[in-house]
Amino acid sequence: MNCPVDWPEPIVRVQSLSESEVPVIPDRYIKPPLERPTAAKQSTDASDVNIPIIDLQGWDGDDDLRATILGQISEACRKWGFFQILNHGVNPQLLDRAREVWREFFHLPMEMKHVYANSPKTYEGYGSRLGVEKGAILDWSDYYFLHYLPLSLKDCNKWPALPADCREVLDEYGRELVKLCGRLMKLLSINLGLEEDVLQNAFGGQNIGACLRVNFYPKCPQPDLTLGLSSHSDPGGMTLLLPDHQVPGLQVRRQDEWITVKPVPHAFIVNIGDQIQVISNAIYKSVEHRVIVNAAKERVSLAFFYNPKSDIPIGPIKELLAPDKPALYAPMTFDEYRLFIRMRGPRGKSQVDSLKSRSMT
């Protein structure tokens, strides 16, 4: 399996479509009836269901407080696969600036963004589709994708040169988030009943991968017919999402219902990816999520992906296995897994589930 070097069709920027103020969206963005936002039950803005909100203040101090926080995280990882964290230690001003530099970038004239146009070979740069299937139905969003780690993949020249402080802000953002993920990995490891470094070591120690996808969801004249991002689970290890604090849009699947996440200012939304589901032998679940769009407001979100070293086999940790708890997954490298995803685009949880059937047969 090899990824093609170019897109199967000419790329259309969703932002350009949105700015042309057409009253109807092109057929390519119209989802089949059962995938539309209106097809299933969804929580309303007024509903008080939300993913767990966990205050990390004091997580490395007092034993009682630490035990409480560990307990909350454990329950969130097992039951939801999604939670928001507050007082996580990353400067709120940095968060606001990071979101703002991207908003400014997406508002630059199209010709300045085109310089960074991406290809399906690496996905790095400015893009408008995921997956390379010709004739596929597309999502109502553009994005920008870049690498922080491993250092061999970090290339600041592929990052936007404008706004002027963009590269500097992004660099600091990446450093802070790598540190925060390292701390969260310890808590997750302890909650699995393991020594604090076991999970990180299963990721390949310090040689992990870290990348950022900034999603830009333009206003949409027919939001009920499409999705900003189709249902998927994140392929990597763990994701820290900085949502638009003013515009909800992320929905998390809970049984047959879609829960709309209500973002708390300056919190991160944390979610478990497929690789942690595999490593934990499904004790932690990577949960399906999607994004809805709206007619009145654009939305910007920063998804930071913390991934295992890409060329080592990733399978369930031995300490978690027992005769009555057999390995549910056959090991696979993240490089192999990602290629699979990149060919096909977002598709619910079919990818990680297919790993499962491979090991069962």
Ligand code: OGA
């Ligand atoms: C993602 C994602 C959610 C959002 O980028 O994988 O799920 O709110 N984003 O943009």
Ligand code: NI
């Ligand atoms: Ni996602």
